[in-house]
Amino acid sequence: MSKRIGNQNPTQSLIRPSVRSEYELAVELYELSGRKAYEWQKRLSKDILGKNEDDLWTHTKFGYSVPRRNGKNEIVAIVEMWALGEGLKVLHTAHRTTTSHMAWERLCELLDKAKLEYTSLKATGREQIETPNGGRVDFRTRSSSGGLGEGFDILIIDEAQEYTNDQESALKYVVSDSQNPMTLMCGTPPTPISSGTVFTDLRKRTLFGESENTGWAEWSVEEESDVNDRELWYLTNPSLGYKLTERAVADEVGTDAIDFNIQRLGLWLKYNQKSAISETEWAELKTDRLPELTGKLFVGIKYGNDGTNVAMSIAVKTTDGKVFVESLDCQSVRNGNNWILAFLKTADVQSVAIDGASGQGLLAKEMKEARLKPPILPTVKEVVLANSTFEQAVYQKTLCHKGQPSLEQVVTNSDKRPIGSAGGFGYRSQVEDYDVALMDSILLAHWLCVDAKPAVKQKIRY
Secondary structure: OOOOOOOOOOEEOOOOOEEEOOOHHHHHHHHHHOOOHHHHHHHHHHHOEEEEOOOOOOOOOOEOOOOOOHHHHHHHHHHHHHHHHHOOEEEEOOOOOHHHHHHHHHHHHHHHHHHOOOOOEEOOOOOOEEEOOOEEEEEEEOOOOOOOOOOOOOOOOOHHHHHHHHHHHHHHHHHHHOOOEEEEEEEEEOOOOOOOHHHHHHHHHHHHHOOOEEEEEEEOOOOOOOOOOOOOOOOOOOOOOOOOHHHHHHOOOOOOHHHHHHHOOOOOOOOOOOOOOOHHHOOOOEEEOOEEEEEEEEEEEEEEEOOOOOOEEEEEEEEEOOEEEEEEEEEHHHHHOOOHHHHHHOOOOEEEEOOOOOOHHHHHHHHHOOOOOEEEEEOOHHHHHHHHHHHHHHHHEEEEEEHHHHHHHHHHHHEEEEOOOOEEEEEEEEEOOOHHHHHHHHHHHHHHOOOOOOOOOOOOOO
């Protein structure tokens, strides 16, 4: 029976395509020490050290988050050993002096075992390793002034969850003079008492496609989860089965479920997070009276991701060029689809979009049996487009609504979540009791309405 190991691929990532990578040589140098890189470490090193057609780093910034004791710093060591071999200058920073010193000790040990020539300076808080070809790694404890006036090719931000804006202001320019600069951030999700915000901001901007030349990878759960669920242990800990054991993880389970979720399951907390769409923004779109409508209805139907509820909403164009949206209902799937079919049979509907793997197939079949027009089953790409179209309509004030309380609750307590691998996004509720399916059905209907082509009038020739 083969030994079970943790998930070797990130649960969430955005990696830009590279032409080639320096990782093979980097891993080879690392393994001269007698250590073996795990598969996930090789894959991540390949992405970090990827280059474009101009032989420059594909990612000038790269961040990754892995739960504790999985060996995330071995990847840093792989990068640093390669950099020393290439004669590059690296600044390795950490939040604590002890962490910085341990990184220096680790790299010295690897170089010794690999029988690679180097000289070292042991000065607590200012350690240094240098190779005969001019390669150098400086180890520093971060401060708001550390690194100023010095030039490096690669900047390492260890314990990145503690990396503050002030520190970034001081450090980000140390690689500016390099012909091919790289900033590498690694850490774990911040706890409620973590001081840093840069790591969180990098994650958010990268996953939602808001930054260029940046990559991200993480092993995480999306929400607070059962600490005893061993499947999640393997999902979020790539080194489980290698250096990390089930017994060791089981010993970590205690009374603090939140801490276990953060440190072992990679959970990113969302305390006091601002809604993706604010109450003010949504209120500005409210109309006191029903606008003058034109054309047929467009219907959006969404089966919730948890398979509990299904929501239906409509969108219709107005005479002043806007789109009016309204939610019709959100019911338990146990009620069946008859209420949906009854509406579709009697309303003046132009097209219907159904999303949600838990129910779209069955409803499409029932619509066919009822001799209704076949629905649109949107692709992931189309769902991403629907979400971005809705967001732009909110910003540009091209949609309107009557201020339904149930819809307002969901929309103004929503958060973005990444979809796909190209920076696309969807929405999720910040409040457990609010079903985002209601919002999803609205934006599907809105997308159909906006995307619809005007009907072509038949020309009669004599």
